[in-house]
Amino acid sequence: MKNSCLFCRIIRNEIPASRVFENDSTLIIKDISPQAPYHYLAIPKEHYSGIHNVPSSKGDLFKNLFASISEFVREENLEEKSYRLVINYGEKAGQSVAHIHVHILGGREMKWPPG
Numbered sequence: 001m002k003n004s005c006l007f008c009r010i011i012r013n014e015i016p017a018s019r020v021f022e023n024d025s026t027l028i029i030k031d032i033s034p035q036a037p038y039h040y041l042a043i044p045k046e047h048y049s050g051i052h053n054v055p056s057s058k059g060d061l062f063k064n065l066f067a068s069i070s071e072f073v074r075e076e077n078l079e080e081k082s083y084r085l086v087i088n089y090g091e092k093a094g095q096s097v098a099h100i101h102v103h104i105l106g107g108r109e110m111k112w113p114p115g
């Protein structure tokens, strides 16, 4: 049975999204509520709620995810503007969608530590 996860539904094209990069393993979309001049979400196509749930036999997920982000950053020349990658897990860390996603943000001054 198909799951009802928001990002799985976007990956399956059941819900529209602004798709900016896609390959067999990874989809990158524009965040619907951008927190910076640019704000993308890199989403592995396989559903796991957090990185700690990915079995070691599925290590290619991380390799493909970060290789895809790297390719996208180069395509968009984001390295010239600086960028920040963020993964939230759990309610207190601010996770609202229980499917691994890497926020790619930038285009403005960033504070550290994050709030």
Ligand code: AMP
Binding pocket: 006, 017, 029, 030, 031, 032, 033, 034, 041, 087, 088, 094, 095, 096, 097, 098
């Ligand atoms: P997080 O809070 O870390 O789980 O991140 C979830 C992100 O998904 C938030 O930044 C939301 O703005 C974003 N989001 C929620 N619904 C959509 C959607 N339909 N299309 C694109 N981004 C979304």
Ligand code: ZN
Binding pocket: 005, 006, 007, 008, 009, 046, 047, 048, 098, 099
């Ligand atoms: Zn999902």
